[in-house]
Amino acid sequence: MAKKIEVVELFAGVGGFRLGLEGWQGMSALSGYQAPIASDYQVIWSDQWEPSTKSQDASKVYEARFGSEGHHNVDIAQVPADAIPDHDMLVGGFPCQDYSVARTLSRSGGLQGKKGVLWWEIHRILKAKLDKGSPVSYVFLENVDRLLKTPVQQRGRDFAIILASLSDLGYAVEWRVINAADHGMPQRRRRTFILAYHRNSPIYKQVTAGVGSEEVIMKDGVFAKAFPATDLTFKSKTFHIDGDLADISERFSATSGGLSPFENAGIMIGRQVTTKKVMAQYEGFRTTLGDLLMDEASVPASYYIDATSLDKWAYLKGAKNEERVNKASGFAYQYNEGGMIFPDPLDRPSRTIITGEGGASPSRFKHVVSQNGKLRRLTPIELERCNMFPDDHTRGVSDIKRAFFMGNALVVGVIEKVGREIAERLNDHQ
Incomplete structure (x- = not known):
């Protein structure tokens, strides 16, 4: 690839997304940092801010490992979108919160995200870049698996708001709940991963032209290629997410019988959702806790x-x-x-940290x-x-802090596998 995919990393923690996309000192996480990685990515701007503590230890670790250039330790809500450079991909492990929106007569936009919710900061940046004429081509996010079924009173509402708001900005969205250990990695850590492709991007055209949504989920999508799976459902669910964001916030899943309509894999194109329950299909080497001691x-x-x-x-x-x-x-x-x-x-992957x-x-x-x-x-x-x-990536702070960081981190190998698949598609497109 002649030009690197330029990345902005939000809620960066100690740099899990960056390690997965760039590698570490030219080496690949999937090889245990023993084999080279030909990375097509470059993180050009990053931000890590922990509002609940005076000591910004995660940001200090990030800066110590990756350098201070382009890194920021500030509340992202205080950063104007035009202060963030234009970029190809936005990544981040954003917190699981209440994503509800409300109508407000006092604001011209008509909708207001719940104050302090960091999803709306992602949305703000994406919208500002789109309005400027420099849309972010790819969005790659991580969250807890329960995101698909929150809140308890309206199962699936929060995820529906995220999907609808991305669709309204011109994105198609794939998602997959991935347990890293199911694919040979060393920890049983189940997380929701979200990939959004803007309509101007080559991958958007790939997932919306010529194949059906089920084929994208099972065979042709980025997640399907990176993490092969078998189908556990006789028939996929399909439905349309209707209404503006306030309508969704007020009414979504109100008649669902207490169940989320979202399964552990799916795709949304133009607010039309196709979703299936899948199970990992993997027969390779499996790392155990004993291998790590x-x-x-x-x-x-x-x-x-x-x-x-x-x-x-x-x-x-x-x-x-x-x-x-x-x-x-x-x-x-x-x-x-x-x-x-x-x-x-010791003969199994570790439990979730x-x-x-x-x-x-x-x-x-x-x-x-x-x-x-x-x-x-x-x-x-x-x-x-x-x-x-x-x-020793987190060295320089207390052992208790180091453990805390890993409890908040993601499994880097998941990011590397997805990043490789995206880069391969873009290389083939050139």
Whole structure:
């Protein structure tokens, strides 16, 4: 490719999207950073801002690894769209929030996104670039899998708002819920990935011309090529998302019987949705938690579980059927909870990393492994490996912060596989 695909990375965290698209020091995440990557991408502008903390540690890590050029540590809502350079692709792992909109008579636009919701910042930037005559060709986003069925009162409404608002800006949208471990990667982390193609882009023309929507989902789309799957439904669902954004916010899914209409894979073209339930089809090498462990001699002593706390760990991870009392009301109730495998099995991919993985205190959800007969927690490097980051990528901050970053991160290999497929299509188009 003669010209790099220029990327803007929002909600950048410690750079998972960037690692997947650019690689690290010329090496590929899918190879464990052992083989070169011929990257067609260049991140030209990035932003990371954590509103709940004074110390902007994630941004500091990002800047330490990738340099300060083009990187910003500021609330994206305070950044004018014209301060962001024109670009080919916008990427980001945006938070899962309430995406509702309301009609307002005081604003000429007629609609107002809920204050502080970061999806509307993405929308603002895309619309401004479109209005300027420089539309962003591709949008690549990541969110939690429950995005497809929120909020509880109107299952699927939030995703319908996102799809409709992208369609109104001229985008076709593919989505796929991907569990990285289903495709040989080292962590059972299920996330919704969204790809939007502007109508002026070559890929938009590919997905809207000559093949049906089901074929895009199962065979011809970017996700279908990068993550092959088998069909679990006899027939796909098709429906149109009607109304303006306020109508959708008020009425979507009101008669759905409490179920979201969105399955784990789908495509939307011109607000017409086709969606199916699919299952990963993968027969290659599978990385396990045991493959990621450091040598015992390299593990700090503080990561080993003290004998005095072992009973507490076992209790928290064990099955429970016990009476408990609500401290505020004094009400007694029966508490039931299933047991967890303890310690974590080394012959499977890791469980999903959570933000509270750090610290020595006993916890139900922290990983515990047995290495040479000794129980211990996972180190920051091992948590990085679970997300396919380079070793010590998050060094320079506390171990608790490093664990928090990995609980918020994505599995880099997913991004690399999608990025490769997009670049291959654009190379073929030239």
